[in-house]
Amino acid sequence: MSRCYSTGRPRVTTPNEDRYLAVxxxxxxxxxxxxxxxxxSSVTGTTVSRQTVYRRLGHIGLYARRPxxxxxxxxxxxxxxxxxxxxxxxxxxxxxxxxxxxDESRFSLQSDSRRTFIWRAPGTRYHQENTIERHRYGGxxxxx
Numbered sequence: 001m002s003r004c005y006s007t008g009r010p011r012v013t014t015p016n017e018d019r020y021l022a023v024x025x026x027x028x029x030x031x032x033x034x035x036x037x038x039x040x041s042s043v044t045g046t047t048v049s050r051q052t053v054y055r056r057l058g059h060i061g062l063y064a065r066r067p068x069x070x071x072x073x074x075x076x077x078x079x080x081x082x083x084x085x086x087x088x089x090x091x092x093x094x095x096x097x098x099x100x101x102x103d104e105s106r107f108s109l110q111s112d113s114r115r116t117f118i119w120r121a122p123g124t125r126y127h128q129e130n131t132i133e134r135h136r137y138g139g140x141x142x143x144x
Contacts, residue, residue: 012048013040013056020044021053022060025119029129032117033057033064057119064117068131 013021017040024036031039033053041047048056054064073081120130 012052013046017044017046018056018060021056022062025057025062029067029118029120030116031119061121062119063122065120065125066115067118068125069134070131072133 020043021036021040024039025031033050036053036057037048037050040053057063116132118130120127124130
């Protein structure tokens with residue numbers, strides 16, 4: 001048996017190693033491409049770059065994205081929000097013109113904002129495993 005002539009560099013990873021990368025990324029969604037590269041190297045002995053890991057996971061359909069941050073809501077929160085929306089459902093544009101909505105934005109003066117990324121497939125943004133719960137602190141008392 002002989003290998004057919006082909007152009008380009010041969011792939012460093014085998015399909016089994018690609019599957020191993022995908023399974024590892026799905027088990028620990030917050031692992032970085034460098035972590036996955038080191039893990040693959042220690043398990044199989046195959047040394048690949050961070051970019052190769054990123055490319056292999058991209059072919060499988062996993063991309064590094066920021067996780068959705070959500071405020072955990074209790075049953076009381078849900079009930080109060082529903083009551084508020086029913087109270088204000090029939091407001092006119094003139095009544096709404098007296099309301100000011102504000103938002104707390106995050107600013108960083110340094111280039112590295114230290115945001116965490118997770119591996120996820122397109123269309124799975126709001127799945128439970130892709131969200132991070134955060135608790136509000138101070139200031140936003142109107143958020144019920």
